Amino acid sequence: MKKIIHVVAGGPDEFLPDLSDYAQKDAIWIGVDKGVQLIIQHGLHPDLAVGDFDSISPEDFLRVKRLVPSLRQFKPEKDETDMELAILTALEMTPSVIKIFGATGGRLDHLMANIMMLGRFKQHHPDTSFEMIDTQNSLSVFVPGFYQIGREDEKKYVSFIPVFSDVNGLTLKGFKFPLTQHHVPLGSSLCISNELIQETGHFSFEKGILMMIRSKD
Structure with missing residues (x-):
């Protein structure tokens, strides 16, 4: 439990x-x-x-x-x-x-x-x-691994931001802007304001600490 x-x-x-x-x-x-x-x-x-x-x-x-x-x-x-x-x-x-x-x-x-x-x-x-x-927002942090998230109509924007250091091997599936094994430098704005285009999406990465923010306007 x-x-x-x-x-x-x-x-x-x-x-x-x-x-x-x-x-x-x-x-x-x-x-x-x-x-x-x-x-x-x-x-x-x-x-x-x-x-x-x-x-x-x-x-x-x-x-x-x-x-x-x-x-x-x-x-x-x-x-x-x-x-x-x-x-x-x-x-x-x-x-x-x-x-x-x-x-x-x-x-x-x-x-x-x-x-x-x-x-x-x-x-x-x-x-x-x-x-x-x-x-307006929910913020979560993740260690390397594979994760599944569901679409939230109210908080449709999904952003991924490295914390402390670069994130290596980021893959996004089921998103408007997908990625495959991408290197995301610390301070990059590449993964801001993405959106799920399916009921569920997946993200995974191999190294770093990743922050996910789900937001509404």
Whole structure:
């Protein structure tokens, strides 16, 4: 049985999907700093809260302490971001899937750090699926292998972007712009805004870390 963990940060509300759409039995909800309040506002029950909680008022923090079964509080002066500490906490539970919300929009430094962090964690935890979701996009990272994806009419654009280094041997089948054993340099815009032309498509690659972003206009 898959263990699914949902991690919710305190990103801008306009980028946050309706979290109740992702409610499912046995899913574990972790709030990151003020993200724990967003979980509660969406009518869900956080299992754990992680962070320095410098983004919420003392009164709200007391409420969080009353409502959340487990809380890990850190000093603001630390080497890791609250998001990194939350994902490290999630990984202690050996999950199959980690979905992250509230991590996009607002500050670009946080966004870039979160994206690069997912690539690093994927290298060390290849059997865990990592996905970052907002109202317009879903972002996943992959290690070398063969993968199948289905078409999503709402998020029709599919982009593939190398993380950390070049990607070697990228093959795309079932896409508007197919590739066969292609070398994709780091920083290349070659694989932006592709589209599936079949109900399912396949992609594979031999070396590197690959980020896939599915987007809507």
